[in-house]
Amino acid sequence: MSMRLQDVSETAPLRSCTHEYKVNCETCRLSRICLPLAINHKDLEQLENIIQRSKPLQKNELLYHEGSPFQSIYAVRSGAVKGYRTTSDGREQVTGFYFPGEILGMDGISNNSHASSARALETSAICAIPFDSLERLSASMPSLQRHLFQLMSREITEDQLLITLLSKNSADERVATLLLSIASRNARRNLSASQFRLPMSRVDIGNYLGLTVETISRVFSRMQKTGVLRVDNKEIEILDQEALQLAANIAN
Amino acid sequence: MSMRLQDVSETAPLRSCTHEYKVNCETCRLSRICLPLAINHKDLEQLENIIQRSKPLQKNELLYHEGSPFQSIYAVRSGAVKGYRTTSDGREQVTGFYFPGEILGMDGISNNSHASSARALETSAICAIPFDSLERLSASMPSLQRHLFQLMSREITEDQLLITLLSKNSADERVATLLLSIASRNARRNLSASQFRLPMSRVDIGNYLGLTVETISRVFSRMQKTGVLRVDNKEIEILDQEALQLAANIAN
């Protein structure tokens, strides 16, 4: 609610930046886990041509806002982004965290308007991929079309996992599951799966997991006391992977 | 858990039925809200050719099962279906209810294997649409491709609404929201939005909404007592639409 006070630095949409940053998928070390993974070398250039890159988003800047016209889906190149929707009484519900190599914004397709908002959790570089171009391209590139279907399908199954987590699991289980998810996504990017810095606040974690800040704090403290984690503010070290897995696997 | 006892009548997959039932999209009164809505008259025949119809599923029969190979998405023609996934400790989480004209099974695309199961809540006629054919077709029919993207996107936004409901709303709010959702989906099919029969049990409702059977019963009783609903077993009448909307709209 008082979150609203942060809305000071909302930027114009990405595409209004005329200056294109010199990056391409060819040399991007995320290409093996991002959109290009579906595309062979010679087709990559066509994708390359439609992707727009712009100056990085600063922490707390908006990538897109609920209700704004849908034009692009986005790939995170660096940093981290949270997706959320605002309820009618003004509270927000965090629906996902997005790390480098991950795609967001696909919920805007059905209405031609974004159904959620996205905000940078830290300074983040983002690739915008205009969806109408992508659609045209994918009609002639079956592997791209398939990959897009798969991406959306994965988003659906992940949302269903979250639904299950929220309706069946205890606070400890929810937190353990989130930490393991972040750990495995780090591993995918060849980062440490056992030691990392959380880009999001306790409030965001609690919001995402359907818990209060206090509960998140308590779970972290408890897990620190039992030797499962070492917690130093946002710095997390998983000391006992097995125990954490056990805590998470009770019900999923 | 004791749900398992119902698993008596599982059928072979739809496509093993050689006998095709004489139905087509052209004459189906759901065509305006189902897949064909995206397709013009002359292209419809091609879609028609790939759709498989088979003998109706009986109550409690499985349409597809978690982990089974993904081949088709499904459209409900009559009856009602519930989607659910089984947690590692054997409990089930209902992830959605599907009524005539609605599409399910898209969560299977990402892995080529179904991420959830689907079971008929009552005798139900189902159209199976082989996905590889649909994919090929959609590469040459932009409006179909777009419609598929939109369908999946809608599923994502609906899952996000459920996530919000589960993590922010009280028992009353959840139940009210579900009833209004069913009412409006009835209206889309030109059925009464104020009087209908619930195809699912209280257990399924509770499971879907992250509540226990007892709580569902109590909420129904309470709403009956306050004159918002008339409840007669599965038969529901919405007496005070405004009040119900108010109860639901507290937070979404």
Add this chain to the structure above:
DNA sequence: GCGCGGCCATGATGCAGATCAAGAATCGGC
């Protein structure tokens, strides 16, 4: 038409996590 099994309703009690409150640590701006 009777009996049995699954489904539903309702009351009594317990508990996980929310809420309220207050202090400590950290961050960001100058």
Add this chain to the structure above:
DNA sequence: GCCGATTCTTGATCTGCATCATGGCCGCGC
């Protein structure tokens, strides 16, 4: 490198829903 704002931690208390328990109901098979 200091100060105010924000974020985080920890404790005390409260509460909505789960859990446990019981009885009624409804539908179905014989």
